Amino acid sequence: MMWLMWHMWxxxxxxxxLGGVIGWILRGARPEGTLRLPPREKPVAADPVPAAEPAKPMSSPEPAKPETVRPAPVAAKTGADATAGPDDLTRIKGLGPKxxxxxxxxxxxxxxxxxxxxxADIEKYDAxxxxRGRIVRDNWVGQAKELAKG
Structure with a gap:
């Protein structure tokens, strides 16, 4: 019995x-971002070398501006709704604070x-x-209609 356990180890x-060796080979045995290039051959004296152009000053590219995410516009508030703040959406079953x-x-x-x-809105907000389908399962739209009335 001991021989069998030793054999399994x-x-x-x-x-x-073997798995480590295969992984090392597949990864290429080099750190990410490095590129292996063959060594450059020195130009032969018989080959004509084109004259180098004078270096042009490089302009620095403009940094990319981050896009700002703005919330969708809310319909204008009227009447009693104008003084009230946002509703407590957690009153809808299945809709938590997050x-x-x-x-x-x-x-x-x-x-x-x-x-x-x-x-389409349900699909968008579900994603x-x-x-994972909870909006339809828990009938958030129906619950919201009832809560909006009262």
């Missing part, structure tokens, strides 16, 4: 070693906005929240 060590903050970043603050979602 030897096979395990050999397979690990999802509420993500929706706020996307410009969704009120039940009436969720109540007006179309099928944004990584909800």
């Amino acid at each position: 030897v096979l395990l060590a050999l397979s690990a070693l 999802a509420e903050s993500t929706l706020a970043e996307a410009g969704v603050f009120h039940f009436r906005q969720i109540a007006a979602w179309s099928a 944004l929240l990584n909800a």
Whole structure:
């Protein structure tokens, strides 16, 4: 029995070693970002060398401006809604504080906005929240319609 266990350890060590060698070969045995180039050959004296052009001053490229993400515009507030702040979206079953903050970043603050979602909006926000179908399963649109009334 002991011989069998010792034999299995030897096979395990050999397979690990073989895997390391294969990985080293496939990776190319060099750190990321390095490029192997063949050594340059020196030009033969018989080859004509073209005259070098004078160096032109290089202009530095403009740095790329980061794109700013702006929340979607919210419809104008009227009446009692104008004085009220954002709704507590966590009252919708299945919508937690993290999802509420993500929706706020996307410009969704009120039940009436969720109540007006179309099928395309549901797909968009399902992907944004990584909800995996929870919006439809928990009927967020229906719950939002009820909460928007009262």
